[in-house]
Amino acid sequence: MSNLRRSTLLFLTACLLLPAAAADRLTVVSWGGAYVKSQMLGFILPFEEATGIQVDVLEYSGGIDEVRSQVRSWNVRWDVVDMELFDARRACREDLLVPFDHETLPPAPDGTPAREDFLEGSLLRCGVGNVIAATVVAYDHERIEQAPTRIEDFFDLQRFPGRRGLRRSPKVNLEWALIADGVPREDVYRVLDTEEGVDRAFRVLSRIKPLVDWWRSGEEAIELLEAGQVSMTSVFNGRVFDAVQRGETFSILWDHQVWFMDVWVMPRNGRRQEQAAEFIRFATATDSLARQMQFIPYGPVRRSALAQIEPDMRRQLPTAEENMATAIEGDAEWWAANVDRLTERFERWLERPVMVPRALPN
Amino acid sequence: MTASVVRGAIAVSLLAFALAAAPARADTDEVARLQQQLAALEQRMAELERRLARAEARSDRPEPASVPRRSFEDVLVDTAVLGVAVTGAERIEEARIQEAPEPEPIRFGGALRFNHFFREDVKDSRTRRGDSGFNLFRLNVDGEIRDIILSAEYRYTPDMDVLRHGWIGYRFDDDSMFKLGIHRVPFGLLPFASHNFWDGVPFYAGFADNHDIGVAYERRDGPWDFNLAFYKNEELGSAGTLARYAPDVVREGEQQNEEINRFNARVAYTLGRETGCEHEFGISGQRADLFNATTSSRGSHWAAAGHLDSRCGRWNVQLQGVRYVYDPDNPEGVSNDMVRLGAFGTSFDLAARGKLAVANVAYNFDLTGRWLDQLVCYNNYSRLFKDVGGGRDSELNTVGCGVGAGPLFAYVDLIFARNMLFFGDGSMVDSDDDRWRGRFNINLGYYW
Numbered sequence: 001m002s003n004l005r006r007s008t009l010l011f012l013t014a015c016l017l018l019p020a021a022a023a024d025r026l027t028v029v030s031w032g033g034a035y036v037k038s039q040m041l042g043f044i045l046p047f048e049e050a051t052g053i054q055v056d057v058l059e060y061s062g063g064i065d066e067v068r069s070q071v072r073s074w075n076v077r078w079d080v081v082d083m084e085l086f087d088a089r090r091a092c093r094e095d096l097l098v099p100f101d102h103e104t105l106p107p108a109p110d111g112t113p114a115r116e117d118f119l120e121g122s123l124l125r126c127g128v129g130n131v132i133a134a135t136v137v138a139y140d141h142e143r144i145e146q147a148p149t150r151i152e153d154f155f156d157l158q159r160f161p162g163r164r165g166l167r168r169s170p171k172v173n174l175e176w177a178l179i180a181d182g183v184p185r186e187d188v189y190r191v192l193d194t195e196e197g198v199d200r201a202f203r204v205l206s207r208i209k210p211l212v213d214w215w216r217s218g219e220e221a222i223e224l225l226e227a228g229q230v231s232m233t234s235v236f237n238g239r240v241f242d243a244v245q246r247g248e249t250f251s252i253l254w255d256h257q258v259w260f261m262d263v264w265v266m267p268r269n270g271r272r273q274e275q276a277a278e279f280i281r282f283a284t285a286t287d288s289l290a291r292q293m294q295f296i297p298y299g300p301v302r303r304s305a306l307a308q309i310e311p312d313m314r315r316q317l318p319t320a321e322e323n324m325a326t327a328i329e330g331d332a333e334w335w336a337a338n339v340d341r342l343t344e345r346f347e348r349w350l351e352r353p354v355m356v357p358r359a360l361p362n
Numbered sequence: 363m364t365a366s367v368v369r370g371a372i373a374v375s376l377l378a379f380a381l382a383a384a385p386a387r388a389d390t391d392e393v394a395r396l397q398q399q400l401a402a403l404e405q406r407m408a409e410l411e412r413r414l415a416r417a418e419a420r421s422d423r424p425e426p427a428s429v430p431r432r433s434f435e436d437v438l439v440d441t442a443v444l445g446v447a448v449t450g451a452e453r454i455e456e457a458r459i460q461e462a463p464e465p466e467p468i469r470f471g472g473a474l475r476f477n478h479f480f481r482e483d484v485k486d487s488r489t490r491r492g493d494s495g496f497n498l499f500r501l502n503v504d505g506e507i508r509d510i511i512l513s514a515e516y517r518y519t520p521d522m523d524v525l526r527h528g529w530i531g532y533r534f535d536d537d538s539m540f541k542l543g544i545h546r547v548p549f550g551l552l553p554f555a556s557h558n559f560w561d562g563v564p565f566y567a568g569f570a571d572n573h574d575i576g577v578a579y580e581r582r583d584g585p586w587d588f589n590l591a592f593y594k595n596e597e598l599g600s601a602g603t604l605a606r607y608a609p610d611v612v613r614e615g616e617q618q619n620e621e622i623n624r625f626n627a628r629v630a631y632t633l634g635r636e637t638g639c640e641h642e643f644g645i646s647g648q649r650a651d652l653f654n655a656t657t658s659s660r661g662s663h664w665a666a667a668g669h670l671d672s673r674c675g676r677w678n679v680q681l682q683g684v685r686y687v688y689d690p691d692n693p694e695g696v697s698n699d700m701v702r703l704g705a706f707g708t709s710f711d712l713a714a715r716g717k718l719a720v721a722n723v724a725y726n727f728d729l730t731g732r733w734l735d736q737l738v739c740y741n742n743y744s745r746l747f748k749d750v751g752g753g754r755d756s757e758l759n760t761v762g763c764g765v766g767a768g769p770l771f772a773y774v775d776l777i778f779a780r781n782m783l784f785f786g787d788g789s790m791v792d793s794d795d796d797r798w799r800g801r802f803n804i805n806l807g808y809y810w
Contacts, residue, residue, distance in 0.1 A: 359553050
């Protein structure tokens with residue numbers, strides 16, 4: 001066969017195969033680190049195996065700007081996106097997402113319908129919840145003189161002296177401040193909805209502010225604790241799990257943990273919506289979620305998945321019954337509406353010392 | 363090596379499954395094939411997990427923060443770094459946060475200040491409704507390179523241009539520090555014994571915010587704070603120079619003394635440390651020789667202080683007592699009841715023996731508005747009890763506020779003094795004026 005004929009044959013073969021290959025690919029947008037590892041091993045590889053659809057996973061940094069841009073230009077390259085709950089709500093309100101038919105979700109292995117198997121609030125008009133993560137207080141039980149038992153202890157410097165670590169964000173901090181000031185958890189966002197409520201939360205935070213080390217990433221929070229620089233810190237529960245696996249003697253105070261959820265969504269105007277929906281159904285099946293939880297201490301949104309997890313791991317999940325006793329559901333809707341305003345105020349507040357400075361300008 | 367093996371295994375497996383998947387769907391015995399593939403997949407996952415465990419055992423620490431973010435593909439194939447659980451709520455923040463830049467090893471700063479004052483006891487000042495003028499231009503250099511620290515401050519004012527401080531330090535592993543050069547004398551309340559622009563009597567007597575040349579060792583050990591220092595002499599190496607930042611004993615006129623070979627020690631203990639309501643109790647002492655250039659002999663000087671610096675929430679209360687003695691060896695005919703101090707391009711006298719008292723209170727207001735960043739209001743009172751010289755006590759009381767907005771900071775002070783330097787004919791030795799004299803002062807500065 002001459003070179004020309006061979007090349008022509010290869011070209012024609014490629015032309016025939018390419019459209020088929022494109023139809024069997026799916027672009028899933030998610031996050032990095034151990035999280036994507038858990039997704040890969042939990043359900044992405046099995047999905048590819050079961051369906052023959054190749055999944056290209058892209059990493060993104062959150063927000064809805066890119067989705068909005070793709071949807072409005074009708075050039076949608078992202079088929080499925082793993083969104084923060086408040087982003088999903090915003091995007092749905094802006095009509096950027098395809099409504100999801102929850103009746104098509106697979107039931108639990110015992111036949112319980114999906115609607116009953118999913119936790120309340122995890123089935124959205126435009127998406128399906130997948131995992132739940134929490135912000136908790138952590139401490140080193142080998143170092144601390146007296147272990148905290150409730151979130152008020154975090155704000156009590158007299159009974160629990162020592163520096164504190166907090167995330168450089170108003171989220172969670174304001175909620176906890178109000179709880180420590182006596183606001184019932186069910187009223188937290190109602191109180192925060194008023195200027196007086198926000199002032200009240202900042203006043204409580206001001207009480208401990210001189211002794212707070214602010215962190216930006218979960219790794220920094222763990223480092224503060226490892227170095228003994230703080231006696232307690234807020235931190236994401238997965239980080240504590242990871243540190244304990246490395247041999248750290250950290251414990252979690254689950255009291256008033258604040259949990260948030262991730263949601264699978266499909267941008268509108270996509271070309272592979274059937275496959276995308278199939279992927280979401282597969283990813284949120286009981287077995288998929290349970291398999292994912294072997295690799296990361298997140299709470300699955302399906303009760304049947306939780307039941308399949310090893311008891312040791314289950315106790316470390318935000319959704320474990322005992323851990324949920326006083327939990328606060330981070331109000332994604334409320335934060336979506338207020339995060340910009342409060343972050344601005346929070347940053348201003350951060351720059352302003354509480355105590356009289358040791359040295360004024362001289 | 364591990365990454366390559368894992369990468370290869372994934373690639374081969376994906377290819378095998380991709381090839382196998384298409385015909386499988388067309389096959390009538392699809393269920394059996396899928397079961398076979400699922401078993402193979404589980405086997406492969408088990409193998410990958412074993413490799414991952416081995417890789418993680420070799421790298422038990424999480425990815426260091428300095429490693430730049432990598433593409434998903436890199437992360438996926440190099441499973442050795444997939445060790446950190448990045449939880450839901452944090453992922454969005456981490457992805458949006460740029461790594462904080464490393465601080466510059468050498469940093470520059472400074473200030474430009476203007477002053478407006480109104481002296482109620484001076485007729486011309488009253489008639490002119492006060493006076494305004496340039497107050498200060500300041501340049502600062504601070505830095506740290508490999509535990510060796512540098513700090514220097516140059517000041518230009520209408521009365522002088524002077525190096526306020528300039529020292530080189532070394533930071534030990536336990537965070538203690540050794541300093542060499544011109545630095546603040548560790549005595550009494552630190553860093554300042556007042557909150558206001560005009561300062562208090564201890565400053566004018568040379569017992570606060572004073573800088574000399576020598577060596578010092580600082581160490582903080584839990585609630586304890588230790589300072590030891592030795593100063594060869596005043597900071598400029600010339601006791602006849604009056605243009606200096608803070609008062610020192612100077613050789614001027616018939617008074618030819620200078621302070622040499624001074625030892626300082628200061629110990630402070632903080633009660634309620636890390637509770638948001640801290641009370642620092644401290645004692646300080648210093649002992650020096652007074653060299654007299656006329657008699658070529660040495661007199662002596664000592665001083666001791668006790669202080670309380672209490673910071674509780676937004677309140678700050680400072681109390682201090684100082685006892686000091688200058689025992690100069692003057693020639694016949696020169697008074698031993700006073701020593702001559704110099705600063706700001708001028709000289710003035712201080713009773714050779716006396717006691718100082720300080721009582722300060724300040725409150726830092728909680729500001730929620732957009733424009734003002736800081737509002738600290740205070741009342742600072744200080745007094746000199748003269749044991750010799752025959753004059754009435756010198757007193758200084760300043761009530762005012764410090765207001766900050768961005769780089770701007772203003773002191774608005776109402777100062778009242780009796781028998782005090784720069785107020786009428788007041789002096790810190792023998793004036794006998796019973797009248798309180800006032801001065802309204804606004805100092806506005808841009809600090810960078």
